[in-house]
Amino acid sequence: MDGNGRWAKRKHLPRALGHKKGVETVRNIVRVAGKMGVEAMTLYAFSSENWNRPEEEISDLMGLLRQYIQSDIDEFVENGVRLKVIGNYRVLDADIVAMIDNAIEKTSGNSKMTLAVALNYGSQDEMLRAVQHIAQGVKSGEIQPEAINLGHIAGALDTADMPPLDLLIRTSGELRLSNFLLWQAAYAELYFTETLWPDFDQVELERALESFGHRERRFGGR
Template identity: 65%
Template sequence: MATQASTHTQRGVFPQGFADHGARHVAIIMDGNGRWAKKRLLPRFAGHKAGVDAVRRTARAARELGIECLTLYAFSSENWKRPAAEIADLMGLLRRFIEADIDELVADDVRLRVIGNYRALEPSLVTLIDDAIARTAGNNGPILAIALNYGSQDEMIRAVQSLATRAAAGEIAPEDIGTDHLDAALDTATLPPLDLLIRTSGEQRLSNFLLWQAAYAELYFTDTLWPDFGSDALVQALDTFKGRDRRYGGL
C-alpha cells in the first residue's frame, strides 16, 4: 500500500498551504461503473471492481490534499432494486475493500465512519464494519465516511422521529426544535458541514444523497465516469470550488 499519504495526514496535520482550497468536507456520488464496463464490452462487475480502485485513489488523494472528511455514496437504500447477483457482487467488493484496506486506514490515522442503516446488511458484514470502525475510533486524522444502505429522505424521517420521541417524553418543546436539533439527529452529526458535492458520469441530480446537508454546498458535475476518477479529477473539482463565491443567502 502507498505510504505517502500517511506523511501528510498523521494526527491531522497537513503541510503549509495543502488545504488552501478551503473544502473541509467533500462528498461524491460515485456514478458510471456500469457505463465504464459497457464501453469496454465488460460485465458490470468489472466496472464495480474498477470503481473500488477509484475509491482507493480518491481517498488517498483526499488525504494528501488536506480534505478533513470525504463521504462516498457506496450503496443507496434504492440500490436494493438491482438484481440480486449484482447486489451480492457489490457487498463482496465492500467486504474485500475493508479487509484489504483497514490496515492502511489505521496507519494513515484515518477515522472510518458509516452513515445509513448499514445494520440491515448481512450480519457478518455488519460485524466486519463495526470492527473496522472500532479499529479507527482512536485516530485523530481525516474522516472517510461511507454511505451504506443510505437514503437522505429515510435519514431525515429517522431524525424527525427521534425528535418527536424526545418531544413526547417532554425532553424538548416542539416549538423549540430548530435546525441545530435536526443537524444533531442526522447520521452526519459528527461530520463537518458539507462544502462540495461531486457527481461523476454526467448525471446532474442528487439521487437522495445528503439533501439536508447540501443546502449550501457547492455542486460539481463531471462527465468523468467513476472508475476513471482520481487525484487529477479531484484537484480540478477543488479548483472550481475555490473559485466559487459562497454567500449563504447574503450579498
C-alpha cells in the first residue's frame, strides 16, 4: 500500500493526512473485496524497516492503527472477516498488542474472508524464523535433515494457514517487492499500478482482478 506520503505532498498536506486517507482506502478496499468474494487479502501495513522513519510519523501510524482496530472490529464480526497478523507485532506498545490479540480472538470463528495485516513484518525475517523453527525440530530429533521438504518451510511461515498467494498488487509505480511475501510470491501474478494508495478504489481493484483473470498461469509447467 504505497504512496501515502507522495499523495499528501502533491496536495501540500502533512504526511499524517496521507496516512489517514490511506486507512480510509483500506476500509473501503476490504469491504469491496469481501463483496467480490475475495477469500483472503494481506495488507503490508508496517514493515520491519519502517522503524527508520521519523519518530513523529511512526507515532501517527500507531495512532491510526489503534483507531482502525477500535472502529472496525465490530464490522469485521458482522461481515464474517477473520483478522490475522503476520510479523512480530508483539514488540509494539502493550495496548496495541492487547487490542490486536482481542481482535484476533473475537474474529477467530469467522470464515467469509481472512484479512491478514503485516505489522513489523519483513519476508526475509519471516523465512529466517521458519528456518530456525525447522532447525529446532532437527535438533530435537523430530525431523531428519534429509526429510525436510517445501511443506516444512511453508508450514513454518506466518501465512501457514492461508491459501496460496495468487495476486500481488503494488501501488504508486514502484517496481519491486520490498521484502514482502517473497516465498509466497514464487508463482504469484504481479500487478503494478501508478495509482497512489489513497486513490486506489473499487475500479482499480477491478482492473487488477481483470488483469489477473486474463493471465495464463503455468507454474513452470510449460
